[in-house]
Amino acid sequence: MGRRKSQGKNIAMLDSDEDNSSVSSSSTARSDLISVSGTDDVQVDKDSLLEQALDALYEKRGSTREKALAAIIEAFNTNLQHQFVEKKFATLLHQCLNSIKKGSSKEIALACHAIGLLALTVGSGDNAREILDESVAPISHALKSSSDSLKTVSLLECLAVVTFVSATETEETERSMQIMWQLLHPKLGSNVVAVKTPAAVVTAVVSTWAFLLTTMDGCSLNSKDWQESISYFSTLLDKDDRSVRISAGEALALIFETGIEKLAAENKTTPDGSVLEGNKYREGYKHILGLKSKILNQVRSLSAEAGGKGSTKKDLNSQRNLFKDVLEFLEDGYIPDSSMKIGGDSLQMSTWSELIQLNFLKHFLGGGFVKHMQDNELLHDVFGFTPKRKHILGVEHQMTSVEKRMFQSPNSVHNKARTQLLNKQRMLSKDRNVGHFAVGMGDEDSR
Numbered sequence: 112m113g114r115r116k117s118q119g120k121n122i123a124m125l126d127s128d129e130d131n132s133s134v135s136s137s138s139t140a141r142s143d144l145i146s147v148s149g150t151d152d153v154q155v156d157k158d159s160l161l162e163q164a165l166d167a168l169y170e171k172r173g174s175t176r177e178k179a180l181a182a183i184i185e186a187f188n189t190n191l192q193h194q195f196v197e198k199k200f201a202t203l204l205h206q207c208l209n210s211i212k213k214g215s216s217k218e219i220a221l222a223c224h225a226i227g228l229l230a231l232t233v234g235s236g237d238n239a240r241e242i243l244d245e246s247v248a249p250i251s252h253a254l255k256s257s258s259d260s261l262k263t264v265s266l267l268e269c270l271a272v273v274t275f276v277s278a279t280e281t282e283e284t285e286r287s288m289q290i291m292w293q294l295l296h297p298k299l300g301s302n303v304v305a306v307k308t309p310a311a312v313v314t315a316v317v318s319t320w321a322f323l324l325t326t327m328d329g330c331s332l333n334s335k336d337w338q339e340s341i342s343y344f345s346t347l348l349d350k351d352d353r354s355v356r357i358s359a360g361e362a363l364a365l366i367f368e369t370g371i372e373k374l375a376a377e378n379k380t381t382p383d384g385s386v387l388e389g390n391k392y393r394e395g396y397k398h399i400l401g402l403k404s405k406i407l408n409q410v411r412s413l414s415a416e417a418g419g420k421g422s423t424k425k426d427l428n429s430q431r432n433l434f435k436d437v438l439e440f441l442e443d444g445y446i447p448d449s450s451m452k453i454g455g456d457s458l459q460m461s462t463w464s465e466l467i468q469l470n471f472l473k474h475f476l477g478g479g480f481v482k483h484m485q486d487n488e489l490l491h492d493v494f495g496f497t498p499k500r501k502h503i504l505g506v507e508h509q510m511t512s513v514e515k516r517m518f519q520s521p522n523s524v525h526n527k528a529r530t531q532l533l534n535k536q537r538m539l540s541k542d543r544n545v546g547h548f549a550v551g552m553g554d555e556d557s558r
Contacts, residue, residue, distance in 0.1 A: 161186050162195075168180070176218055177218050188228070191482075191486050204245060204246075212249055231272065235279075247273075250269060253266050270290065271291075313347070322468065322471040353426050361433065365467055
C-alpha cells in the first residue's frame with residue numbers, strides 16, 4: 112500500500128476539542144468529593160477521597176451517587192489509580208453495574224464511563240475478564256430498554272471499551288458487535304412498529320462497531336457480513352446528519368482496508384475451495400464492483416461539498432478532509448499518514464485502524480487522554496508508543512509490583528497487542544503481494 116502525508120493531519124480523525132468529554136474539571140471534582148463525604152478537610156489524601164466517593168455509591172439519593180461517580184471519573188483521568196483498583200476493584204465494578212441497572216440516564220452515563228476507565232486501568236488478566244463477563248448482560252439489557260440517546264451512547268461506548276480491552280476470543284468481539292448492530296436492525300414482531308433511530312445513536316453504533324472491527328482479522332468475517340455492512344454504510348453517506356456521514360466514511364475506509372480482499376476472494380471461490388466460473392463468479396464480482404463504484408461517487412461528492420444551511424465551517428472542513436483521504440485511499444491506495452503531539456512526544460499513525468482507535472479513545476478519555484497516553488501501559492502497547500520521558504538519563508521506567516501483575520502476566524495486554532500487530536503486518540504483506548487489490552477493483556478485464 113502507498114502512504115502519504117495527510118494534508119491537514121486528518122482533521123476529522125484528530126480533532127483536539129474535548130466538547131464531548133463527560134469529565135468535570137479537577138476543582139469541580141474535588142469539591143464534589145468533599146460534598147459527598149461531608150467533610151471540609153481539603154487536605155484529605157486522594158485514596159481517602161476515592162474511598163469516600165466509593166462509599167457514596169451506596170447512598171439512596173441519586174444525585175449523591177452521580178456526584179460520587181463524577182469524582183471517581185476525574186480521579187481515574189488525573190492519575191492511573193492502580194493501588195486503589197488493586198484494593199477496591201470488585202466493589203467499584205459492581206456498584207457501577209448497580210447504577211446501570213437502577214440509575215437515571217445521567218447516572219448510567221457516568222457509571223458506564225467509570226467502568227470503561229476501570230477497564231483501561233486494569234489492562235488484561237483476571238480483572239479484565241471479570242469486567243467483560245459481568246458487564247455484557249446488564250449493558251445489553253439496558254440497551255434494549257433505552258429510549259434516551261445519552262444513555263444509549265454511553266452504554267455503547269462502555270461495551271466497546273470493555274470488549275476492546277478484555278476480549279480474547281473472536282466470538283466475544285463478534286457478540287458485542289452484534290449487540291451494537293441490532294440497535295440499527297432490531298428484530299421486530301409482527302405488531303411492533305419500527306422507531307426511527309436518532310442520529311446520535313446511529314453515529315455511536317457505527318463508531319463503536321468500527322472501533323471493535325479494528326481488533327478483528329478480516330478473514331474471520333464472511334462475505335455476507337461484509338456486503339451487508341458495506342451496503343448499509345453506503346446508505347448512511349446520503350443522510351442529512353454530518354456526524355453520521357463522517358462515521359460511515361471512516362467505517363467504510365476501515366472495511367476496505369481490513370476485509371475487502373476476503374470479500375472478493377469468497378465471491379470467486381466456493382466453501383470447498385473450487386473456483387467459480389462464468390456467470391456465478393461474474394455475478395458476485397459485479398455486485399462488489401457496483402458497491403465500490405457507488406461509494407466512490409458518494410465519497411467524491413462529500414469531499415467537495417459546498418456546505419449547507421446551519422452547517423459550521425469546522426464540521427464542513429472535517430467532512431471534506433476525511434472524504435478526501437477516503438477518496439485517495441479507494442482510488443490510489445494511499446493511506447493517510449498522520450501524527451499528533453502528546454506532551455513532548457509525537458505519535459505516528461499510518462493505517463485507518465490506528466486512526467480509528469486513537470480517535471475513539473481520545474473521545475472517550477476526554478481530558479484524561481494525554482495522561483493515559485503518557486502513563487498507561489495498555490495504550491503504549493496498543494499504539495507502540497513510548498514517551499521519551501521514560502528514558503530520561505537512559506533509565507527505563509520502573510514498573511510497580513501492581514503494574515507488573517497487571518501487564519506482565521502470561522496473558523498480559525502486551526501479548527494481546529503483539530498478536531494484533533502481527534495480524535496487521537500479515538494483512539499489509541498480503542496487500543503488497545496482491546498489488547493494491549483491496550482498492551483497485553475497477554478493471555475487471557485486467558484480472
